[in-house]
Amino acid sequence: MFGKIIIYLASAGWLLSFLFYLFYDKTRNEKLLKFARFGYIGGITSILIASFFLLFNIFSHNFQLTYVWSYSSKKLPFLLQFSTFYAGQEGSFMLWALWLSIIGIFLFFFVKNRVSEGFPLAFYSLVLLFITIILIFKSPFADLWESFPGGNIPKDFMPEDGRGLNPILENYWIAIHPPILFLGYSLLTVPFVFAISGWLKKDYSSWIQHTTKWALFGAGVLGLGIMLGGFWAYETLGWGGFWGWDPVENSSLIPWLFVTALVHTLILQRLNGGLVRTNFVLASLSFIAVLYATYLTRSGVLSDTSVHSFVDPGKVVNVLLLIFQGIFVVFPAIIFFARLKNLPKIKSSYKLNSREFLTVLGALLLIVSAVIIILGTSLPIFQGWVGLKKIALDPHFYNQWMLPIAILILLLNAISLYFAWKTTDIKTAFKSNIWDLIIAFVVGVVFTIFNNKNFAFGFLIFSSFFSLIVNIKYIVRKIRQKNLRVGAFVSHLGIAILIVGSMLSGGFEQTRTIHLIEGGKANAFDYQFELVSKEQIEKHLSDREKYQYHIKIASNGSNSILKPIVYWSEFNNFEQPFFEPDIKTYVSKDVYVSPKSISFNDFFTPITLQKGKKIQAPWAEKDSIEFVSYDMSSMHVGTNTDHFMFGLLLKYTIDGKEFDDNVYSILNMKTNSFSPVWRRVPTKDFAIGFTKFEPAENLEQSSIQLSFGQEMFVADVTIKPFIWLVWLGVVFIVVGFFISITKYRKQPAPKPSLREVDKEVTLEETQNK
Amino acid sequence: MKKYIVAGLLSVVFLVVILFSFNKSSIEYTDFKTASEIGKRVQVVGSWVREKPSDYKIESNLFSFYMKDKKGKEMKVVHNGPQPNNFSIAKEFVVQGYVKGSVFYSNQIITKCPSKYEGEVEDIIK
Numbered sequence: 001m002f003g004k005i006i007i008y009l010a011s012a013g014w015l016l017s018f019l020f021y022l023f024y025d026k027t028r029n030e031k032l033l034k035f036a037r038f039g040y041i042g043g044i045t046s047i048l049i050a051s052f053f054l055l056f057n058i059f060s061h062n063f064q065l066t067y068v069w070s071y072s073s074k075k076l077p078f079l080l081q082f083s084t085f086y087a088g089q090e091g092s093f094m095l096w097a098l099w100l101s102i103i104g105i106f107l108f109f110f111v112k113n114r115v116s117e118g119f120p121l122a123f124y125s126l127v128l129l130f131i132t133i134i135l136i137f138k139s140p141f142a143d144l145w146e147s148f149p150g151g152n153i154p155k156d157f158m159p160e161d162g163r164g165l166n167p168i169l170e171n172y173w174i175a176i177h178p179p180i181l182f183l184g185y186s187l188l189t190v191p192f193v194f195a196i197s198g199w200l201k202k203d204y205s206s207w208i209q210h211t212t213k214w215a216l217f218g219a220g221v222l223g224l225g226i227m228l229g230g231f232w233a234y235e236t237l238g239w240g241g242f243w244g245w246d247p248v249e250n251s252s253l254i255p256w257l258f259v260t261a262l263v264h265t266l267i268l269q270r271l272n273g274g275l276v277r278t279n280f281v282l283a284s285l286s287f288i289a290v291l292y293a294t295y296l297t298r299s300g301v302l303s304d305t306s307v308h309s310f311v312d313p314g315k316v317v318n319v320l321l322l323i324f325q326g327i328f329v330v331f332p333a334i335i336f337f338a339r340l341k342n343l344p345k346i347k348s349s350y351k352l353n354s355r356e357f358l359t360v361l362g363a364l365l366l367i368v369s370a371v372i373i374i375l376g377t378s379l380p381i382f383q384g385w386v387g388l389k390k391i392a393l394d395p396h397f398y399n400q401w402m403l404p405i406a407i408l409i410l411l412l413n414a415i416s417l418y419f420a421w422k423t424t425d426i427k428t429a430f431k432s433n434i435w436d437l438i439i440a441f442v443v444g445v446v447f448t449i450f451n452n453k454n455f456a457f458g459f460l461i462f463s464s465f466f467s468l469i470v471n472i473k474y475i476v477r478k479i480r481q482k483n484l485r486v487g488a489f490v491s492h493l494g495i496a497i498l499i500v501g502s503m504l505s506g507g508f509e510q511t512r513t514i515h516l517i518e519g520g521k522a523n524a525f526d527y528q529f530e531l532v533s534k535e536q537i538e539k540h541l542s543d544r545e546k547y548q549y550h551i552k553i554a555s556n557g558s559n560s561i562l563k564p565i566v567y568w569s570e571f572n573n574f575e576q577p578f579f580e581p582d583i584k585t586y587v588s589k590d591v592y593v594s595p596k597s598i599s600f601n602d603f604f605t606p607i608t609l610q611k612g613k614k615i616q617a618p619w620a621e622k623d624s625i626e627f628v629s630y631d632m633s634s635m636h637v638g639t640n641t642d643h644f645m646f647g648l649l650l651k652y653t654i655d656g657k658e659f660d661d662n663v664y665s666i667l668n669m670k671t672n673s674f675s676p677v678w679r680r681v682p683t684k685d686f687a688i689g690f691t692k693f694e695p696a697e698n699l700e701q702s703s704i705q706l707s708f709g710q711e712m713f714v715a716d717v718t719i720k721p722f723i724w725l726v727w728l729g730v731v732f733i734v735v736g737f738f739i740s741i742t743k744y745r746k747q748p749a750p751k752p753s754l755r756e757v758d759k760e761v762t763l764e765e766t767q768n769k
Numbered sequence: 770m771k772k773y774i775v776a777g778l779l780s781v782v783f784l785v786v787i788l789f790s791f792n793k794s795s796i797e798y799t800d801f802k803t804a805s806e807i808g809k810r811v812q813v814v815g816s817w818v819r820e821k822p823s824d825y826k827i828e829s830n831l832f833s834f835y836m837k838d839k840k841g842k843e844m845k846v847v848h849n850g851p852q853p854n855n856f857s858i859a860k861e862f863v864v865q866g867y868v869k870g871s872v873f874y875s876n877q878i879i880t881k882c883p884s885k886y887e888g889e890v891e892d893i894i895k
Contacts, residue, residue: 368783371783393794394796397793400790401787
């Protein structure tokens with residue numbers, strides 16, 4: 001109840017601050033300002049309290065709340081309990097509101113000292129108002145009996161324990177990646193509110209000054225967040241790569257591409273006043289892209305075509321998200337067209353041989369990439385509209401489009417440094433840098449020959465190395481001059497490193513499947529793999545059976561142990577295992593061992609038995625197995641009513657000794673499937689499984705099948721050459737953004753445009769009078 | 770004005786080219802019959818024919834089994850990789866690949882499992 005009230009208070013606060021800031025801006029009435037601030041501070045405070053309250057509920061295991069029950073449990077370690085805050089949809093909206101509120105505190109002081117509080121904070125409040133409205137309908141504070149109205153759940157019912165986090169998320173990365181990504185998303189709101197506030201006030205240039213730092217910061221943080229997601233997928237989720245052009249990944253990349261394009265076009269307006277409209281559009285688009293990402297990943301529209309699981313939030317929230325998006329598309333569009341005629345006339349045509357021109361081209365390429373990714377990702381939606389069957393898009397689509405774009409971007413990265421602002425003597429520029437080109441060309445040719453004359457690949461390598469060399473040269477040169485404005489070069493260098501890394505790791509990737517029984521060996525590439533032992537970990541947790549497979553990897557006399565993980569969890573009734581890869585990193589490559597399956601190879605012919613019968617054991621003439629009786633004592637598995645534990649009591653006679661043991665199979669009533677729980681035969685190194693049940697009129701006449709097998713660990717071994725270059729590249733990109741925040745060209749927008757704006761404003765004002 | 774017309778035309782060309790490449794890169798959901806006819810990479814939804822033989826060859830890393838598509842047509846599937854772990858309990862699954870001769874060569878099996886990823890009322894009160 002308390003939580004819900006707080007959310008209502010928050011929305012009231014944001015509504016208040018939206019309206020009053022709006023009117024304050026028109027009237028400049030100090031009284032209105034007081035109300036507006038009251039609402040703004042109230043909104044922030046409420047969101048902070050609500051967030052703490054949610055955390056408190058999580059830590060105090062209040063499973064009365066549907067949200068806490070759905071995603072948390074008593075068994076979760078502290079850090080993961082903390083992460084349940086945003087593990088579900090409700091919580092991720094809460095996290096978004098929380099970040100916006102925290103940013104809102106800084107924004108408050110930022111605008112107070114520089115511009116008027118009015119419009120920027122009004123629209124900022126509007127964004128928060130919408131999110132809090134979603135939080136009202138999709139509340140993390142809903143009680144169980146409210147969430148399941150038909151479920152006859154008594155009021156104040158408190159389940160023993162929560163369902164817990166999806167095991168694949170149980171990793172420290174969930175404490176890192178989502179918060180950073182959401183901080184990035186949230187930061188992109190600021191350029192947007194500055195843009196619309198500026199244009200509404202017919203101020204087309206000073207908002208650019210305030211926006212630059214925020215856009216740089218947003219792009220840096222979002223880029224970091226995206227990369228951490230990729231690293232998480234590679235390092236623990238075992239997806240094999242760091243990027244798969246999945247809708248979820250794409251939808252986070254789109255805003256980043258827009259805001260990065262914005263970072264480039266902002267520079268140009270700061271330099272000579274051009275690209276006024278472009279900057280407005282890009283600032284709006286980066287924010288709209290965030291909303292679109294939210295829509296894509298929260299609405300369930302893509303559930304058929306993605307590896308990520310989507311949960312449909314229900315009609316109300318879907319409609320809300322659509323309205324929310326609609327408003328934030330239409331609103332800036334209206335402002336844009338209303339102000340078009342009013343724009344200052346600035347001659348901003350760039351000469352073909354100027355750095356400006358190349359920068360515009362670069363930004364354009366980023367926008368084109370964004371458009372391609374939007375179209376590809378939204379394809380299922382378009383198909384839904386026109387009533388076509390939804391089809392999945394092969395990642396090939398993106399790779400094929402991004403290849404030429406990447407080449408162009410890299411070439412621009414390099415050549416633009418040869419070019420001076422305004423105008424360049426191209427001949428001399430290239431002459432004095434001819435060695436960069438030659439070296440890059442040689443590297444490209446070598447790679448082309450090395451890689452089966454794949455010219456596209458070679459061309460990309462050539463352009464990467466060209467960009468790499470030129471950027472390093474300029475960074476060194478600048479630092480020698482004691483000029484630390486190297487952010488752009490560092491980021492561009494990062495792009496080149498990233499692309500080289502992904503080309504090498506993807507293009508020269510090789511995979512082999514290995515099969516290992518305990519003590520067994522297998523060879524793949526130049527390595528020998530040996531399954532030394534299997535160790536159960538996290539034994540104190542009863543909801544899982546988690547095993548580390550200790551695999552010795554030997555090559556040229558050096559040994560090391562890899563520990564990929566296979567585990568079964570109550571979360572899916574032990575139906576299918578979850579896997580975690582392990583990686584051996586060398587300077588030149590990663591050896592990536594990713595478990596694929598645990599299977600049982602047939603050891604002996606299966607035997608069929610009826611109750612009470614005894615049969616000779618397949619491994620030795622003297623030994624025998626007797627099927628004593630059925631065991632139905634532990635029928636239910638976990639919490640699921642569809643699953644039954646079907647058991648048999650067996651009596652073995654092995655080397656004259658008798659052993660009693662039970663073997664079980666899990667019967668799934670929904671699918672009618674029968675999955676044996678393999679069990680080691682006493683004193684032997686193989687396992688027995690209850691693999692079939694052939695029903696007859698009664699149990700006595702029914703027969704069962706017992707199979708014998710050895711557990712086999714099947715894994716893909718993948719060689720990923722130089723994949724660390726990918727991580728290094730992204731680190732450079734992000735660091736570059738952060739360098740730029742502190743060390744960027746502090747050059748005011750040129751006077752003429754400012755004067756023109758002033759002139760026009762005064763003109764219009766006099767007309768109004 | 771001329772500038773905008775050129776830009777507009779370029780955008781249209783760009784969009785049309787992308788639309789064509791959608792067609793090339795898309796993997797259609799279809800059945801075995803159509804898959805045999807077109808021979809292109811497709812996805813087929815279906816279920817496992819448990820009665821027919823299935824086996825996994827370690828040396829070649831190929832898993833073969835019989836699958837019945839939604840229209841009831843059965844076909845032998847040879848999958849490049851081991852049997853997925855949830856294979857035997859999956860109600861239905863999607864195979865991605867192409868038909869050559871009378872065999873569907875798959876390189877990806879996506880299983881859809883009746884698992885409790887979403888909370889249901891029965892889970893609350895045991």
